[in-house]
Every structure is written in structure tokens, then in C-alpha cells.
Amino acid sequence: MLMTFYIEETEGAKKKITKSTEEISKVTYKKLGLTEDALEDFLQDHTEVITLEEDWDLKMIGKQVRNDANKRTDLVGLDSNGSIVIIEIKRDEQDMKARRDNFESQAIRYAASFAKIETIEELVEQVYGRFLLQNGEVDESKIVEKGVEEIMDFLEEHEAVDNFNQNQRIILIASSFEPSVLSASTWLLSQGVDISCVEVAPHFIDGRNDKAYILKVNKLLPLGSEDDYLSEIVKKEFTSTSDKKAGGNHRVLPRLPQMLEDGLVDIGDEIYHVSDEEGIKTKSHIHGPKEVIWNGKVYSLNAWGAMFHHKEKVNAYTRALVVRYGKTLEQIRKDYYKL
Numbered sequence: 001m002l003m004t005f006y007i008e009e010t011e012g013a014k015k016k017i018t019k020s021t022e023e024i025s026k027v028t029y030k031k032l033g034l035t036e037d038a039l040e041d042f043l044q045d046h047t048e049v050i051t052l053e054e055d056w057d058l059k060m061i062g063k064q065v066r067n068d069a070n071k072r073t074d075l076v077g078l079d080s081n082g083s084i085v086i087i088e089i090k091r092d093e094q095d096m097k098a099r100r101d102n103f104e105s106q107a108i109r110y111a112a113s114f115a116k117i118e119t120i121e122e123l124v125e126q127v128y129g130r131f132l133l134q135n136g137e138v139d140e141s142k143i144v145e146k147g148v149e150e151i152m153d154f155l156e157e158h159e160a161v162d163n164f165n166q167n168q169r170i171i172l173i174a175s176s177f178e179p180s181v182l183s184a185s186t187w188l189l190s191q192g193v194d195i196s197c198v199e200v201a202p203h204f205i206d207g208r209n210d211k212a213y214i215l216k217v218n219k220l221l222p223l224g225s226e227d228d229y230l231s232e233i234v235k236k237e238f239t240s241t242s243d244k245k246a247g248g249n250h251r252v253l254p255r256l257p258q259m260l261e262d263g264l265v266d267i268g269d270e271i272y273h274v275s276d277e278e279g280i281k282t283k284s285h286i287h288g289p290k291e292v293i294w295n296g297k298v299y300s301l302n303a304w305g306a307m308f309h310h311k312e313k314v315n316a317y318t319r320a321l322v323v324r325y326g327k328t329l330e331q332i333r334k335d336y337y338k339l
Contacts, residue, residue, distance in 0.1 A: 002216065003023075003024060004019075004022045004023075004205060005018060005019050006020055021207075022206055022207050022208065024203050024206075024214060025203060026203050027202050027203060027204050028091070028092045029092055029202060030091060030092055030094070030095075032202060032213075034202075036074070036089055036091050036095070039091060039173075040063060040074055040089055043075060043089070043173065043200075044060050044063060050198065051302075052302070054302070055302070055317050056079045056080045056081055057079065057158065057315060058077045058079050058080075058085060059079075060077050060131075061076055061077055061123070061151075062075065062128060062130065063131060065126075065127050067109075067110055067114070073087075073088070073114075076127055080157075080158035080315060081158070081163055082155060082161070082163035082165065082166065082167075083163075083165065083167045083169045083194070084111075084114045084115075084117065085168075085171060086110045086114060086168060086171070087171045088103065088106060088107040088110070088170070088171070088173070090172075090173075091175060092174065092176065093175070093176040093177065093178055095174070096174065096177075096178050097178070102180075102184070103172055103174075104172060104184050104185055104195065107170045107172060108170065108188075111168040114127075115168055117165055120148050120151050120152060121144065121148060123147075123151065123165070124143070124144050124147030125144065128150075128151065129143040129144060132146065158315070167194060168194070170193065170195040171196045172185070172197045173198050173199075173200055174199065175201040175202065176199060177197055177220065182220060189221065189222055195221070196219065196221060197221040198218070199219075199220055200215060200216075200217050201216045201218070202216075203215070253334065253337065254333055254337060256289055256301060256329070259329070259332070259336075264333065264336055265322060265329070265332070266286070267287065268285055268286065269322055269324065270283065270284070270285055270323040270324070271285065271286060271320045271323065271329075272284060272320075272321055272323070273305070273308040273319050273320065274318075274320075274328060275308055275319070276308070279321070279323065282294070282308050284304065301316045301320065302315075304316060305319040305320065317329040317333070318330045
């Protein structure tokens with residue numbers, strides 16, 4: 001639920017929250033006259049919508065990419081674990097119903113196609129080179145050299161060269177999902193398939209004429225919650241899921257909520273950024289399942305990490321050093337979960 005409100009001054013300089021009469025209502029992309037292409041372009045330019053609460057970074061490498069079945073994949077990315085990311089987009093639930101193929105099965109076929117890529121050169125020749133040309137970033141004669149260099153720089157920055165395409169990640173995006181898609185995706189998660197369902201839903205504020213809209217982003221799957229679609233089988237197989245993945249080198253690492261639940265870290269634990277040698281300027285504390293507090297303000301873990309790294313997105317787990325351990329969150333979870 002979303003609502004608008006005002007902040008009013010009362011006697012004694014106290015502030016009061018007053019609900020606005022303006023209502024926020026969900027609307028479909030179709031009603032707004034927006035095509036699927038418009039949503040693709042937006043997500044291509046704003047990958048933080050996809051990775052906001054994730055502990056991995058994303059480099060976009062392809063749009064409308066033809067696979068070996070001559071089908072088009074909406075968006076293709078490469079994450080900081082070395083996995084190729086298949087991003088399939090449907091504007092609204094009605095678009096899913098109009099498709100002959102199931103949303104999730106379509107994405108799985110695309111992932112199987114990209115799983116055949118064995119080298120970075122192949123990735124550039126089949127995917128990234130065309131993307132560079134589309135965006136006018138390189139001469140065609142230098143496309144392979146430029147593409148390989150950029151992919152290698154990204155993988156080396158995240159120490160993921162050895163894990164290149166050992167796994168594939170699927171992300172389904174729509175303004176709403178059919179229950180059957182969520183149910184099927186839950187089962188796929190239990191079988192070790194790395195699949196996510198993310199709602200990116202437009203809303204408008206009644207009574208406004210400024211054409212400003214609200215975009216609500218809600219990750220439905222997977223979540224560490226009691227959501228109806230997260231059946232017991234998914235939770236029981238959380239640990240074994242990573243063992244089922246091909247290659248065996250890249251594994252799904254538990255995030256901060258699970259680390260708190262298992263007692264690895266506690267609310268209030270002091271942390272600082274690894275770039276701060278004295279641990280003074282960035283001294284902070286774990287504030288919640290996804291938050292840290294610094295200088296009296298609360299930030300998401302990844303936003304905190306990026307703030308001291310001069311980048312929009314970083315893996316904060318590799319940057320946050322827990323004082324009582326003398327280790328980063330990344331080192332702590334790898335040691336404990338033997339991953």
C-alpha cells in the first residue's frame with residue numbers, strides 16, 4: 001500500500017503527519033500507453049531497479065538478443081559472480097495470458113541457450129558486440145577487442161573470471177504476476193534454478209496533472225519471508241540449492257537477514273568500510289536485516305557500501321568489515337557456510 005501525506009507544524013514545534021486526500025492507484029503500462037520496449041529501455045538504463053537489494057552487480061550486455069532457436073531475449077546481463085543474466089519482461093499480467101509460451105518456461109529455454117557459451121570471445125561475438133554497435137560505442141573493426149576488454153575488466157574487478165558462465169540467472173519482470181508463474185518459479189527455486197520474480201508496477205496520484213508517476217519495485221521471489229509462494233520445500237532446500245548448480249564454484253551465499261538469524265552477526269555490531277584504514281570516518285552499525293546506520297542516518301547495506309566506494313552499485317558484503325571479527329561480511333559468511 002502507498003499513500004501520500006503532509007507534515008504539519010503543531011504547537012510546541014512538534015510535527016504531525018496528516019494523510020493527504022490524494023490517492024495513489026496502481027495502473028497498467030497498457031493504460032499509460034507504454035510498450036514493452038519502453039520498459040526495456042528504462043531497465044537497461046537503470047539496472048539499480050533490478051539489483052537494489054542484491055549483493056551482486058550487473059553489467060547490461062544485450063537487448064533483444066537472438067538465441068540459437070531464433071527467439072529474442074529481452075535483456076541480457078552479466079553479474080559480478082560471472083553468471084549470464086536472462087531478463088524477461090512482460091508489461092502486465094494480461095500480456096502473460098496472451099502469450100502461447102509460459103513466462104518462466106520461455107526464460108528457461110533462453111537460459112539453456114546461453115549456457116552453451118564457453119568463452120568471453122563467444123559472448124562478445126554472439127551478444128555484447130551487437131549491443132556495443134547498437135549504442136554506437138565502438139567501430140565494427142574493433143568490436144571483439146573492445147568487448148573482450150570490457151568484459152574482462154568487469155569480471156576481474158569482481159574476481160569472477162574463473163566463474164564465467166558456470167551458472168545462469170533468470171529474472172522475470174512485470175507489473176503483476178499470474179499465480180501460476182509464481183508457483184512454477186517457487187518449484188524451480190527448490191530445484192536449484194536461480195530465478196527471481198520482480199514486480200515493477202506503475203502508480204499514479206489521483207488529482208495531479210503534472211504527469212509524475214510512482215514506480216513501485218517489489219521482489220516477490222525469492223524472499224526470506226513467510227510469503228505464501230515460498231513453500232516449505234524452498235526453505236528446506238535453501239542450503240542444498242547451491243550444491244545443485246552446475247560447475248560447483250559459484251554458490252548462493254546467505255544474506256544479512258539469514259546471517260542475523262544464525263547468530264553470525266548481531267544488531268548493533270560495529271562495522272566500517274574496508275577503504276577506511278583507521279575505521280573512524282566510516283564507523284557504522286548494523287541496524288536491521290537490510291540496514292546500517294551511519295552518522296545518525298539509516299541506509300540500505302548496498303547504498304552504504306556505494307557511498308564510500310564512489311560507485312552507484314557495489315557488493316557491500318565485500319566492503320563491510322565487522323570489527324569484532326576483523327573480517328568482512330563476505331569472509332564471515334563464506335567461512336561459516338563453508339562456501
